[in-house]
Amino acid sequence: xxxxxxxxxxxxxxxxxxxxxxxNDATGDFDFDRASKGTRxxxxxxIEEVTNNxxxxxxxxxxxxxxxxxxxxxNYALNSxxxxxxxxxxxxxxxxxxxxxxxxxxGTHTAARIQANATGSNYSLIQLSTSxxxxxxxxxxxxxSNTGNTENVIVYGxxxxxxxxxxxxxxxxxxxxxxxxxxxNLYLFLGSFPNNxxxxxxxxxxxxxxxxxxxxxxxxxPTPNITTRINDVCGNAGDLQLLNNPENxxxxxxxxxYKTGTIDSRISLNDGSATNRVLFSTQTDNITxxxxxxxxxxxxxxxxxxxxxxxxxxIAYTLKANEIKFYVxxxxxxxxxxxxxxxxxxxxxxxxxNGGSRVFQxxxxxxxxxxxxxxxAEAIKLTTI
Numbered sequence: 001x002x003x004x005x006x007x008x009x010x011x012x013x014x015x016x017x018x019x020x021x022x023x024n025d026a027t028g029d030f031d032f033d034r035a036s037k038g039t040r041x042x043x044x045x046x047i048e049e050v051t052n053n054x055x056x057x058x059x060x061x062x063x064x065x066x067x068x069x070x071x072x073x074x075n076y077a078l079n080s081x082x083x084x085x086x087x088x089x090x091x092x093x094x095x096x097x098x099x100x101x102x103x104x105x106x107g108t109h110t111a112a113r114i115q116a117n118a119t120g121s122n123y124s125l126i127q128l129s130t131s132x133x134x135x136x137x138x139x140x141x142x143x144x145s146n147t148g149n150t151e152n153v154i155v156y157g158x159x160x161x162x163x164x165x166x167x168x169x170x171x172x173x174x175x176x177x178x179x180x181x182x183x184x185n186l187y188l189f190l191g192s193f194p195n196n197x198x199x200x201x202x203x204x205x206x207x208x209x210x211x212x213x214x215x216x217x218x219x220x221x222p223t224p225n226i227t228t229r230i231n232d233v234c235g236n237a238g239d240l241q242l243l244n245n246p247e248n249x250x251x252x253x254x255x256x257x258y259k260t261g262t263i264d265s266r267i268s269l270n271d272g273s274a275t276n277r278v279l280f281s282t283q284t285d286n287i288t289x290x291x292x293x294x295x296x297x298x299x300x301x302x303x304x305x306x307x308x309x310x311x312x313x314x315i316a317y318t319l320k321a322n323e324i325k326f327y328v329x330x331x332x333x334x335x336x337x338x339x340x341x342x343x344x345x346x347x348x349x350x351x352x353x354n355g356g357s358r359v360f361q362x363x364x365x366x367x368x369x370x371x372x373x374x375x376x377a378e379a380i381k382l383t384t385i
Contacts, residue, residue: 066363075221139188164197235349255363276342330384
């Protein structure tokens with residue numbers, strides 16, 4: 001589908017901006033804000049820290065970079081990059097920690113060597129822990145075998161299963177989800193626990209521990225002390241001349257949608273206010289997206305549809321007078337007549353109405369806007385994964 005009026009394929013950026021490849025006069029570029037540092041995975045696989053207000057083009061688990069848009073999160077784990085300082089769990093048989101033993105996932109010589117030995121029902125474990133919050137939490141840690149062979153390592157936390165993971169010769173990020181109530185510390189234990197499936201002798205490299213409030217793991221937040229990464233805000237691409245077309249097509253390619261907890265998140269074409277908008281709204285049930293329109297403050301729901309938030313989704317609508325068609329992952333799923341067209345659309349934003357509220361949380365592969373209605377064949381081809 002040639003000649004979109006606006007096209008974002010994450011590839012270039014600077015402080016406070018993500019560049020669109022079309023148009024070439026900068027009117028399609030996105031504003032960006034994050035009032036803290038953050039990390040991303042580079043194309044070579046190394047974790048890189050970026051400074052305040054620098055967009056993150058992230059290559060984690062992908063063949064091309066995605067624009068990473070995350071909520072605010074805090075890493076409550078102390079000394080995340082130095083596992084030699086993590087505590088040994090009381091009652092452990094034998095644990096040896098060696099500081100700065102090997103190259104870590106960020107390319108520095110900071111990975112610790114952990115040797116643990118236990119027999120039978122005994123255990124040898126190290127721990128991250130915190131008592132700083134209650135409720136759902138996500139724990140994560142990077143592990144790698146130090147022997148050249150597969151190491152079977154126990155990792156578990158508060159109110160999680162005790163699980164053995166096969167750790168090979170490449171760095172793996174192990175993720176757990178648990179919960180705690182008032183007065184309970186939240187933790188991540190790892191090492192040898194033979195009765196639960198680990199090896200008796202474990203020799204591994206450890207780095208990058210994280211304990212954060214929420215139901216999923218976010219990008220790595222370095223500490224030595226409790227550290228917060230502020231949320232990403234991205235929007236304000238386009239203007240009235242570019243986007244205010246009564247016949248148009250809007251397309252988004254999302255690598256992943258993050259679970260938002262108690263509030264939905266949104267992607268919008270808007271007039272800079274709540275008066276006129278077209279919205280994709282991700283819902284707190286973690287499976288539903290709603291497409292709806294607002295014209296002169298009157299909302300019209302177009303379609304509820306279910307998707308897998310952990311998978312890639314390609315979504316588009318085509319709009320003209322009295323007709324909207326809706327496509328998801330290569331299929332037309334809805335068509336409606338007598339659809340009210342919003343007025344004076346002037347920007348595209350990864351939030352509710354370019355005001356920084358209900359910001360979208362996920363990974364964005366591509367955005368396109370056309371000043372024409374794609375044919376059904378074109379729209380199906382564009383959204384096919």
